[in-house]
Amino acid sequence: MYLIEASGWLANADKHPSPNYNQRPNSAEISLLVIHNISLPAGHFGGAHVHELFTNCLDCSAHNSFADLQGLTVSAHLFIERDGKINQFVSFNDRAWHAGVSQFEGRDNCNDFSIGIELEGSDDIPYTDEQYRELIAVTQSLQRYYPAILTARIVGHCDIAPGRKTDPGSAFDWAYYKNALG
Template sequence: MYFIDSAGWLTPAAKHPSLNFNARPPSAEVSLLVIHNISLPAGQFGGGYIHDLFANCLDCDAHESFDDLRELNVSAHLLIDRSGAVSQFVSFADRAWHAGVSQFDGRENCNDFSIGIELEGCDEIAYTQAQYRVLIAISQTLRRTYPAITVDRVVGHNDIAPGRKTDPGAAFDWTYFKNALV
C-alpha cells in the first residue's frame, strides 16, 4: 500500500532528493502521468548510475556512452527498478524535469502538469512483473490523489514527444497496464 504525504512524498519509497526541479506554475493542476524508461549504460541494469544522474554526480568518464550526459540536469519523480524498489527524487508537488520539449492535448511543457515515472529498462527488453505490480499500485494511488489523471491521461514519453522519444517502447504492455487501472 502506498501513501502520499502532505509534502508530496510517497511512502514507503526511498527518498533521494534531486536538485533538478522547480515549482509548478501556480495554475497548474497535476493531470498527466508519463511513463518513461531509463538504463545506464543503455540496456544494462543496476549499478546506481540512474541515481547519480538525477543527483548531478554521474561520473561521465565511467562509460563512453555517458559523454552525452555531461552538463545534463534531469530528474523524474520516481524510479522503479527491476526488482520493484521505488526511489523518489522530486516531490509530486514540484515540477520534475523529465518530459523535455513536450505537448499533450494541445498543452506544451508537460512538466508543468505531469508526474514522471521512470522504469529501469529499455524499449526492447520486457519489464518485470515486479515493476508492473508496483507501477499499477502507485498509479492507482496517484489517480486517487490527483483525480484529473484519468486512464486516458496516462501516457508514454513517446506520446508527448513523438519523433524525439520512444520510451517506454514496444516492450511495455500497455493493454495489461491500462486494464489494471480501470
C-alpha cells in the same frame, strides 16, 4: 495502494532528493502521468548510475556512452527498478525535469502539469512483473490523490515528444497495465 504525504512524497519510497526540479506554475493542476524508461549504460540494469544522473553525481567518464550526459540536469518523480524497488527524487508537488520539449492535447511543457515515472528498462526488453505490480499500485495511489489523472491521461514519453523519444517502447504492455488499473 500507497500513502502520498501532503509534502508530495510517497511514504514507502526510498528518497533521494534531486536538485533538478522547480515549482510548478500556480495554475498547473497535476493531470498527466508520463511513463519513461532509462538504463545506464543503455540496456544494463542495476548499479547507481541512474541515481547519480538524477542527483548530478554521475561520473561521465565512467562509460563512453555517458559523454552526451555531461552537464545534463534531469530528474523524474519516481524510478522503479527491475526488482520493484521504488525511488523518489522529486516531490509530486514540484515540477521534475523529465519530459523536455513536449506537448499533450495542444498544451506545451508537460513538466508543468505531469508526474514522471521512470522504469528501469529499455524499449525492447520486457519489463518485470515486480515493476508492473509497483507501477499499478503507485498509479492507483496517484489517481486517488490527483483525480485529474484519468487513465486516458496516462501516456508514454513517446506520446508527448513523438519523433524525439520512443520510451517506454514496444516492450511495455499498455493493455495489461491499463486493464489492471480498472
